[in-house]
Amino acid sequence: MTDFHTQTLAELSRGLENGDFTSLQLTEALLQRISAHNDKLNAFITITADEALAAAVRADAARAGGSAGVLNGLPIIHKDIFCTRGVKTSCGSKMLDNFISPYDATVVAKLQQAGAVVLGKANMDEFAMGSSNETSFYGAVKNPWDLECSPGGSSGGSSAAVAARFAPAATGTDTGGSIRQPAALTGTVGIKPTYGRVSRYGMIAFASSLDQAGVITRSAEDAACMLGVMAGFDERDSTSIDQPVPDYTAAIGKSIKGLRVGIVRQHFDVGLEAETGARVKDAIAMLESLGATTVEVDLPNLDLSVPAYYVVAPAECSSNLSRFDGVRFGHRAENAEDLLDLYCRSRGEGFGDEVKRRILTGAYVLSAGYYDAYYLKAQQVRQLIADDFKRAFADVDVIAGPTTPAPAFKLGDKFNDPITMYLNDVYTIGANLAGLPAMSVPCGFVKDLPVGLHLVGSHFSEATLLQCAHQYQQQTEFHQACPEDFQ
Amino acid sequence: MSLDKDQVQHIAMLARLKLSDEEYAENVKKLSKIVEFVDQLSSADTDGVVPMAHPLDAAQRLRPDAVTDINERDRFQENAPAVSDGLYLVPKVIE
Numbered sequence: 359m360t361d362f363h364t365q366t367l368a369e370l371s372r373g374l375e376n377g378d379f380t381s382l383q384l385t386e387a388l389l390q391r392i393s394a395h396n397d398k399l400n401a402f403i404t405i406t407a408d409e410a411l412a413a414a415v416r417a418d419a420a421r422a423g424g425s426a427g428v429l430n431g432l433p434i435i436h437k438d439i440f441c442t443r444g445v446k447t448s449c450g451s452k453m454l455d456n457f458i459s460p461y462d463a464t465v466v467a468k469l470q471q472a473g474a475v476v477l478g479k480a481n482m483d484e485f486a487m488g489s490s491n492e493t494s495f496y497g498a499v500k501n502p503w504d505l506e507c508s509p510g511g512s513s514g515g516s517s518a519a520v521a522a523r524f525a526p527a528a529t530g531t532d533t534g535g536s537i538r539q540p541a542a543l544t545g546t547v548g549i550k551p552t553y554g555r556v557s558r559y560g561m562i563a564f565a566s567s568l569d570q571a572g573v574i575t576r577s578a579e580d581a582a583c584m585l586g587v588m589a590g591f592d593e594r595d596s597t598s599i600d601q602p603v604p605d606y607t608a609a610i611g612k613s614i615k616g617l618r619v620g621i622v623r624q625h626f627d628v629g630l631e632a633e634t635g636a637r638v639k640d641a642i643a644m645l646e647s648l649g650a651t652t653v654e655v656d657l658p659n660l661d662l663s664v665p666a667y668y669v670v671a672p673a674e675c676s677s678n679l680s681r682f683d684g685v686r687f688g689h690r691a692e693n694a695e696d697l698l699d700l701y702c703r704s705r706g707e708g709f710g711d712e713v714k715r716r717i718l719t720g721a722y723v724l725s726a727g728y729y730d731a732y733y734l735k736a737q738q739v740r741q742l743i744a745d746d747f748k749r750a751f752a753d754v755d756v757i758a759g760p761t762t763p764a765p766a767f768k769l770g771d772k773f774n775d776p777i778t779m780y781l782n783d784v785y786t787i788g789a790n791l792a793g794l795p796a797m798s799v800p801c802g803f804v805k806d807l808p809v810g811l812h813l814v815g816s817h818f819s820e821a822t823l824l825q826c827a828h829q830y831q832q833q834t835e836f837h838q839a840c841p842e843d844f845q
Numbered sequence: 846m847s848l849d850k851d852q853v854q855h856i857a858m859l860a861r862l863k864l865s866d867e868e869y870a871e872n873v874k875k876l877s878k879i880v881e882f883v884d885q886l887s888s889a890d891t892d893g894v895v896p897m898a899h900p901l902d903a904a905q906r907l908r909p910d911a912v913t914d915i916n917e918r919d920r921f922q923e924n925a926p927a928v929s930d931g932l933y934l935v936p937k938v939i940e
Contacts, residue, residue: 456924460920552901554901567899567900596906666883668882680860685935687925687926688924702858702862709862715875721860731887738894740896740897741897742891776878777879
């Protein structure tokens with residue numbers, strides 16, 4: 359019974375179904391593991407032990423009563439960006455340190471209806487703005503593979519928790535790479551679906567035209583299972599797409615013989631650390647040995663994706679975050695002189711440095727006289743990048759490459775230089791700009807730190823990505839490797 | 846292009862952010878770097894390119910104009926820093 363943490367969602371599900379153990383036993387064991395090891399990682403903002411135990415009891419009763427959902431009794435973690443009714447939802451910010459959400463995000467409600475047991479709320483970069491988890495008001499999360507390294511961000515608590523085997527799955531959100539980059543840096547699987555595939559209702563907004571919810575797991579099979587529950591139309595999200603959700607779990611078993619894999623020449627140019635590139639090339643060779651064919655593709659505007667992103671994302675963030683004004687909820691400055699002082703000081707005190715910087719950048723690029731040169735231009739460049747992908751997907755089914763330029767970096771290394779930090783997302787941002795599904799799959803190690811293989815597909819091709827990842831994982835064991843301190 | 850303190854003060858006011866002197870100094874430096882970085886965009890030839898409005902070219906969906914949610918004002922106001930009789934309190938606006 360002590361090896362619950364080593365099992366995947368699929369394995370635990372079979373154990374529960376067979377009656378080998380109860381959800382209560384499983385939940386108790388993982389909560390114990392979290393309380394023993396979380397101090398090393400700081401992966402949680404809130405641990406919801408009481409709620410989890412109560413949910414486990416309900417799940418066991420539901421199973422006994424013959425009404426078990428797909429995830430009945432299975433433990434998961436939510437990134438603290440998802441609103442959870444009656445539970446603090448901070449978004450990693452002092453601004454929302456006192457916020458108890460009065461409602462559930464659609465993702466939260468769907469997973470709950472499927473029977474999942476929520477162990478807690480994961481730490482994250484403040485308002486999801488960061489690539490290292492260092493911008494969190496609650497302190498940086500540490501990488502289970504090396505406690506001096508960053509687990510990536512913004513879903514750094516989610517990735518660290520899954521890598522440390524606190525739970526088999528954790529939700530995440532991805533605006534420029536915030537699921538895939540932390541997944542790569544912690545040796546986990548992370549998928550960001552097509553824009554509009556998963557509801558954004560109750561997911562605290564950063565950049566609404568780029569934000570998408572997804573999941574971090576250890577296997578592609580588990581990601582398929584989670585995504586199947588999370589995806590689907592939601593009338594409460596005006597950008598939700600009304601399309602049927604395929605059976606991802608059924609799709610992953612098929613061979614990838616004949617799959618056309620695109621290789622982007624620019625991905626392997628300057629900037630990519632050599633050994634990381636070598637692991638990625640090995641992974642692509644493995645896909646070929648499974649029957650995939652490779653085709654060279656060209657994304658000529660790739661270099662412009664990071665600058666375009668750092669106009670569009672801050673612009674939308676400055677607009678979205680205007681709701682935090684110290685009046686209706688969130689942090690409020692004391693003894694304000696007047697209404698303007700209340701706004702300015704509540705926001706000045708409630709937001710951290712990186713969030714302020716992005717709000718200021720956004721206000722600047724949207725301000726009179728600069729809108730055409732920056733925001734409009736960036737949206738045009740975004741169209742060029744989307745067109746590049748469209749052309750590429752005429753010839754290939756997926757594009758494969760590195761998720762990040764190098765393995766996990768040391769905490770503090772990039773923190774003072776925003777541009778270096780921003781460039782960590784050079785391979786992932788394109789998928790957000792074009793609204794494409796993408797995922798990261800563990801594909802080896804460089805100096806004992808994990809490396810991720812990045813897969814991008816055309817709109818609504820999540821099943822193909824998961825299939826490709828699952829077939830790869832049938833031949834490799836990188837996703838089963840466990841950090842030494844967390845065996 | 847680099848920004849000066851006046852410009853940062855102007856956008857901080859637009860964004861309703863009170864910054865300390867230290868924060869101004871830091872942001873003049875870092876925002877200048879960011880603006881210089883995104884200036885790369887000007888090198889792109891975008892003549893005749895229609896700016897992206899939606900990544901999937903989807904149109905904005907409309908819903909019937911009908912009441913679907915019940916009024917839960919009291920519960921929602923539990924998160925408010927100051928309320929009275931169902932109203933949010935702010936410093937005096939009109940003398």
